[in-house]
Amino acid sequence: MAPNSYARDDYNALGDDEFRILVRRFLSENHPPELRSPPKRLHRHEAHPWYMAMSAAGWLAPAWPRQYGGMGLDPSKQLIYVEEFENFGAARVPDHGFMLLGPLLINYGSEEQKNLFLPKIISGEHIWCQGYSEPNAGSDLASLRTEAVLDGDEWVVNGQKTWTTLAGDADWIFCLVRTDKAAKKQEGISFLLIPMNSPGVTVKPIVNLNLEDEFSEVFFDNVRVPKDNIVGLINQGWTMAKRLLGFERIFLGSPRQAANALSKLYGLAVHYGVEKQETFLDRYTGFRLELEDHQCLFSRIADTLRQGRPLGPEVSFLKLHQTGLFQRISEYAVELAGQDAGYLDPIDSNRNLNVAGGFMNSRAATIYGGTTQVQKNILAQSLMGLPAK
Template structure:
């Protein structure tokens, strides 16, 4: 009778105990996720992750964070955390998941019934892949100064401008973006949140090769790209509010200790292979980092407990991102130092009895201090909004 967004959930996950739920998720991941894709040293492309995520879609597990009535798993904060923990524990590679991570929650909160029915089923079935068009060449940390222009032509918005650092846009079919709909208004005031089909002649995607040799982000050139006015989400010129509302639960994941924990295990393997694992100088450095990770986990557990209680997170959660990402960098840097000449070899390195990708952590550790609001911006926010220091 009611509209069906995705496949039916096989059970009420929240009725299970945490342990039962964890066991089910773990068993599925361990049995079916391709071993060769575990802990990939880079973001995987859609042709690599496709089989896995189509399986997740068929199981109804593609959107663990969405309510059941919209085709998600409808997990409680505690169960959702377990799902993420198991995903990270097994080293499962992400696809371009902005459709489930960002677009779904946005449309469920701000979208029209028509928008939800049009877009959500395709996201759930992986028929559409969404990317996020926020940053521009002239609008990075100062995102509100973005200049992509929109003019109305009949019942269509005509969009011209350039987006950049768009993650895996070459795999995407659609983009949600912020663009300026009122050039006269100040900064945040004239920005709208729009949905755009990328398969049109006004759109050109150019992958950007990074220093690790990967192509994980792109430039997207919009030259009179067109979208129907019904693809405006929320009110006209209120896109900033829509975009900002996403910064809730997701903020905690970027502060998860799993990545630095994994970095430590790689560092340990490198140290053992290099014969310095028992060297007191090395151990001092290693265990200082191990404590940095331990205390990240202690703080992370504090914040997850707040989430599980269903309480809102304060602005102070931003420090988790700073500490997690900078700790991972220190681990990566010590890995390079410990590897000695082996850090001059790219990719998998034969290192005595073991094979390690020495530089994987080094490269993987660079973007997180920049994306999601640079750590410098995070420090500004903490200083002014948590510590109460005056603005300039």
């Protein structure tokens, strides 16, 4: 069937069940079967067919407005989209462009930047990576030291980023750079777009616990970038960085990872024939109830967004709770799998039984996008009124 048979003038006008059925049909007719439930984060070349299938159907960017090539879904439809993708085991494609940078450009980018970059994200021509963290600036991001100095019509960039996911696959990197060393640390930061093929950019892969080179160090040695590659105002990058982290926390706080882990936990119980045993059912039901709670909270927050009201620190709670639940489910899967949990490869080559991979992914989820301790600090200070350290 031609991919454009999934396009609708207004997806939000569909009933929830009707939209859910459309998403399921889209997935079953377009998702490459060999990429379903991948045991690791896929590289660009591996995910390419799936990226292009979503791109061709106009299904890549559910949250973007229609005018920029997105689906224009309201938050409740986005939730259905995410749930169905997770239940199906849809592979995650390199998504920093449409998930993080796109919404930022739509809000803060110049018309030239929107016209140049947004269509190329949608078409798959540009894959982006995120250059925020540095060796001594992770949780304390505002301490970043990579600097950009204006020289005529160009910025000259020197410094280092680290933990940059899929940097070796990316065409472009969006970076936080220091553009005023004399200002207070949050005030001298700008948001800069840098082509990865610029002379002076070096990428050194880091091998993770899964023995995969998912992220890298990125070095900048006198890299020259046009002056207009700044998004927003010079020295105002921190405001945008925070906004972008907000988008990221909503994404990371959606129930998708915990829901997926729970359905795999049940599959694991069936594999070992314990799915009817009381001990299993007790733990499983507890997780299900927690997931239901989380889904309610996520829907409430999605509703706030839909009504155009600002989000508060509860976004941190979403991320904290979702990743914690994902971790507890993954830990129980390890308990259930016993010695089988020691294999890095999926049990019996069944990708839905990738216990060790799930466990390690769940550890990482409490680190990226702001660690658990950082989310707790935010909640302690902003909701409970406790003093900052």
